[in-house]
Amino acid sequence: MRGTNPKLALSVTPVQNKTFYIRTYGCQMNESDSERIAGTLIDGGYSMVASADEADLVVLNTCSIREGAENKVYSDIGRLRLLQREAGATRTVAVAGCVAQQEGPALMARDRSVGLVFGSRAISRLPELIGRVEAGERVTAIDIHTRPDAPDSQVRGDPHRAWVTVMEGCDNHCAFCVVPATRGPEVSRHPDGVVAEVRELAERGYVEVTLLGQNVTSYGKNHGTDFADLLRRLHAIDGIRRIRYTTSHPKDFSDRLMDTLADCPKVARHLHLPLQSGSDRVLARMGRGYTYAAYRAKIERVRSLLPGLAITTDLIVGFPGETEADFSATLDAVREIGYFNLYGFKYSRRPGTLALTLDGHLDDDTRDQRLATLLAMQKATTLRHYQALVGSLVNVLVEGVSKRNTARLSGRLENGALAHFEGDPGWVGSFRQVRVTQASASALIGVAV
Numbered sequence: 001m002r003g004t005n006p007k008l009a010l011s012v013t014p015v016q017n018k019t020f021y022i023r024t025y026g027c028q029m030n031e032s033d034s035e036r037i038a039g040t041l042i043d044g045g046y047s048m049v050a051s052a053d054e055a056d057l058v059v060l061n062t063c064s065i066r067e068g069a070e071n072k073v074y075s076d077i078g079r080l081r082l083l084q085r086e087a088g089a090t091r092t093v094a095v096a097g098c099v100a101q102q103e104g105p106a107l108m109a110r111d112r113s114v115g116l117v118f119g120s121r122a123i124s125r126l127p128e129l130i131g132r133v134e135a136g137e138r139v140t141a142i143d144i145h146t147r148p149d150a151p152d153s154q155v156r157g158d159p160h161r162a163w164v165t166v167m168e169g170c171d172n173h174c175a176f177c178v179v180p181a182t183r184g185p186e187v188s189r190h191p192d193g194v195v196a197e198v199r200e201l202a203e204r205g206y207v208e209v210t211l212l213g214q215n216v217t218s219y220g221k222n223h224g225t226d227f228a229d230l231l232r233r234l235h236a237i238d239g240i241r242r243i244r245y246t247t248s249h250p251k252d253f254s255d256r257l258m259d260t261l262a263d264c265p266k267v268a269r270h271l272h273l274p275l276q277s278g279s280d281r282v283l284a285r286m287g288r289g290y291t292y293a294a295y296r297a298k299i300e301r302v303r304s305l306l307p308g309l310a311i312t313t314d315l316i317v318g319f320p321g322e323t324e325a326d327f328s329a330t331l332d333a334v335r336e337i338g339y340f341n342l343y344g345f346k347y348s349r350r351p352g353t354l355a356l357t358l359d360g361h362l363d364d365d366t367r368d369q370r371l372a373t374l375l376a377m378q379k380a381t382t383l384r385h386y387q388a389l390v391g392s393l394v395n396v397l398v399e400g401v402s403k404r405n406t407a408r409l410s411g412r413l414e415n416g417a418l419a420h421f422e423g424d425p426g427w428v429g430s431f432r433q434v435r436v437t438q439a440s441a442s443a444l445i446g447v448a449v
Ligand code: SF4
Pocket: 170, 171, 172, 173, 174, 177, 178, 179, 180, 214, 215, 249
């Protein structure tokens, strides 16, 4: 959203003929932050290019949720260093996101080619930080205790669907999670600012917004409001036809919020509610703050209010100390709830987390086998959910031309399922009725009617 923050625009000294490239790893919060980074740089006189080797400034917007993601960042930094040496180019490498936040000065010490390390709460200060780097300083800006409340400039990657960050950080301390250390304590944006942003998006033709935060269900505490009130206000905005949100915490998923979901049909009938484990013993060791029975009671209540609601979840297998019985409890829970889909992860050792200090760390093979078992079980369930849609008419927001088959369009149903069908590329950004004709465990095929 360029030009929405005149204060920021005024503070930027334009830089002539400078180019930047951003590589984004990880979650939607990072995608959204990259849009803000791009907006801030463009306001500062930079222009965006399509590859790292054309760029004066390369920003790696990183993720540290799992070890694999973090290692990718280090190998990318190494590749950039080589590129730099071969071309003799003077390029600034900046590392943003969770690895930046987590490693900070250590990242600088580890690799001399990195000139700037900054966290999500320093995005609006980028012009000043880059100015210091250009003056020869190596700069670290990873304070997690501040955040500008107004949205910064943002270059949106899609003209119809927008991410809107409503809060950042987390006050929980799940034993496996780096977020409280990397994103800092929970801070919500003022609801008036969020409503104004979504209203402006609607005026510009956006039809779908996804509200982002580490735990949107605890939104608003610092403003004396809550997520239910925010949803009601956003629901009233003309032009916005679908509202998504992610992610939620079971302990904050309140009756009041469920009642609001039932009253607001523009809020997608899709709930992503991370369970993490079906075993109470493991949930307690994780510090999640609920039991499986309490979780299941919430699912029963929300399903009674919203029949047909698609429920998805996150699960971690192989958490330290997880026994075969604990893992079986997770499989039982998955079977009982019948998730529409799930994201399964092997427990991953993360620096600075409580889980590292727990006993009972499991070997790789056990964790791999458990993950494979879980995913195979869910694949069959997801396939059943998708097959149940064959023959029905579904409402699809057309997102673009299919990547695999350019004769087809792709879009998503309210429940998040991907659908492919033939149609006019001019339909992108509109809602179409599609008759589902085939289903696999990853997508639906249909015919637009
Ligand atoms: S609630 Fe989510 S973001 Fe917060 S500590 Fe737990 S897993 Fe991490």
